[in-house]
Amino acid sequence: MNQSSSTQTTSAVGASTRAVLLETARGAFARNGFDGASVRMITSDAGVNLGAITYHFGSKRGLYDAVLEEGLRPLLRRVREAAERSGTSLDRMVAVVEAYFEHLATHPDLPHLMLQEVAAGREPPKVVLEIIREVKGTIAGLQQSGVADGSVREGHPVLMALSVASQPIYLTLITPMLRSVAGLDLTEPATRQMVIEHVSDFVRRGLAPRIEATA
Amino acid sequence: MNQSSSTQTTSAVGASTRAVLLETARGAFARNGFDGASVRMITSDAGVNLGAITYHFGSKRGLYDAVLEEGLRPLLRRVREAAERSGTSLDRMVAVVEAYFEHLATHPDLPHLMLQEVAAGREPPKVVLEIIREVKGTIAGLQQSGVADGSVREGHPVLMALSVASQPIYLTLITPMLRSVAGLDLTEPATRQMVIEHVSDFVRRGLAPRIEATA
Numbered sequence: 001m002n003q004s005s006s007t008q009t010t011s012a013v014g015a016s017t018r019a020v021l022l023e024t025a026r027g028a029f030a031r032n033g034f035d036g037a038s039v040r041m042i043t044s045d046a047g048v049n050l051g052a053i054t055y056h057f058g059s060k061r062g063l064y065d066a067v068l069e070e071g072l073r074p075l076l077r078r079v080r081e082a083a084e085r086s087g088t089s090l091d092r093m094v095a096v097v098e099a100y101f102e103h104l105a106t107h108p109d110l111p112h113l114m115l116q117e118v119a120a121g122r123e124p125p126k127v128v129l130e131i132i133r134e135v136k137g138t139i140a141g142l143q144q145s146g147v148a149d150g151s152v153r154e155g156h157p158v159l160m161a162l163s164v165a166s167q168p169i170y171l172t173l174i175t176p177m178l179r180s181v182a183g184l185d186l187t188e189p190a191t192r193q194m195v196i197e198h199v200s201d202f203v204r205r206g207l208a209p210r211i212e213a214t215a
Numbered sequence: 216m217n218q219s220s221s222t223q224t225t226s227a228v229g230a231s232t233r234a235v236l237l238e239t240a241r242g243a244f245a246r247n248g249f250d251g252a253s254v255r256m257i258t259s260d261a262g263v264n265l266g267a268i269t270y271h272f273g274s275k276r277g278l279y280d281a282v283l284e285e286g287l288r289p290l291l292r293r294v295r296e297a298a299e300r301s302g303t304s305l306d307r308m309v310a311v312v313e314a315y316f317e318h319l320a321t322h323p324d325l326p327h328l329m330l331q332e333v334a335a336g337r338e339p340p341k342v343v344l345e346i347i348r349e350v351k352g353t354i355a356g357l358q359q360s361g362v363a364d365g366s367v368r369e370g371h372p373v374l375m376a377l378s379v380a381s382q383p384i385y386l387t388l389i390t391p392m393l394r395s396v397a398g399l400d401l402t403e404p405a406t407r408q409m410v411i412e413h414v415s416d417f418v419r420r421g422l423a424p425r426i427e428a429t430a
Contacts, residue, residue, distance in 0.1 A: 030334065033248055112334045118392050119245065119327045132396055158397045159413040163382060170381040177333050181347055182373045198374040206417040 030109040065125040071110040072131045075103045089146030100168035153209040167199045245324040280340040286325040287346045290318045304361030315383035351376045368424040382414045
């Protein structure tokens with residue numbers, strides 16, 4: 001951990017410029033879109049020099065990709081942790097719902113940042129697609145082990161994974177509207193907990209095997 | 216139906232200019248956002264004169280609101296039709312899932328157009344909020360009658376309505392990514408039908424009353 005003090009200072013400044021740029025760019029891209037957020041605006045708001053984006057990320061596109069990657073990588077970590085908890089495979093799939101909600105509480109812009117690229121007809125960068133595939137693959141793996149242990153019903157693995165992820169993502173996207181139209185404030189802890197419990201329960205029922213009527 | 220030929224021509228031109236503007240603006244706003252789509256661009260693409268937006272919609276904002284209203288009003292109609300079908304309240308709630316998918320097949324830009332406004336921190340116009348409240352109210356009404364007739368479980372009416380609507384909307388939003396990441400093409404009829412069946416089944420299970428184990 002102990003390096004020479006000059007190296008430490010240099011890398012701390014580098015790391016902090018990078019971090020400040022990511023944070024500033026995340027807000028700017030979410031509010032103004034990729035085209036609407038200029039390099040000049042982002043570097044000025046971040047208080048760094050105009051060349052810092054090129055230096056740290058190669059280009060504005062590189063910065064956008066890094067914002068997405070930075071938002072998605074900890075989601076993958078959380079989903080993997082949920083997949084390794086105790087309980088049945090069904091319990092662990094429901095834990096993935098909570099993992100999504102927990103992650104999106106600290107990264108509320110992430111779904112919008114992803115979807116505005118999709119809507120603009122741009123393919124997300126390879127690294128992002130790779131993370132998404134791993135998230136979906138982890139959920140699909142849980143479903144398959146759930147079919148084997150009898151806790152989860154059969155079904156299309158990708159569609160099952162989407163049914164797990166849809167509600168946390170969609171509810172995050174409509175958070176402001178949920179407040180104005182339905183008086184539900186997802187940023188309020190008690191409301192958030194109620195919503196997580198509702199969605200977890202809904203998903204648990206959606207995934208559970210059919211209970212056959214016995215004569 | 217028969218009016219004087221001059222009246223017919225005038226109103227047909229007025230109606231068609233309005234319709235062409237709505238259609239052109241829908242595409243432009245979806246691709247470029249509200250700020251990115253200019254009055255000049257929209258009127259030029261629509262082949263109408265520069266003053267036509269002001270004449271028909273009052274302003275660019277009025278045009279955006281009209282695009283949203285035009286996209287949402289037939290959804291309300293479809294949801295109401297689904298709510299009046301035969302079967303249990305649960306069957307009718309599942310029919311709402313299909314109504315969403317049917318509507319979004321012909322209005323794939325609608326969720327994105329709604330959400331980009333929400334993400335920009337703008338409150339949708341009153342008429343749009345009113346339609347959304349009516350859609351949610353119709354679904355919530357089905358849930359309450361389902362609790363009464365025993366076909367639907369108890370639960371928060373707004374959250375239940377959101378659980379019905381989330382998947383059709385979210386899957387429409389990610390249609391391009393679903394194709395590239397998972398090889399599922401929602402615009403392909405057989406795939407679409409499979410997805411509708413999956414989501415309908417998932418929602419039916421999520422809404423159905425708990426089956427109590429009997430001793």
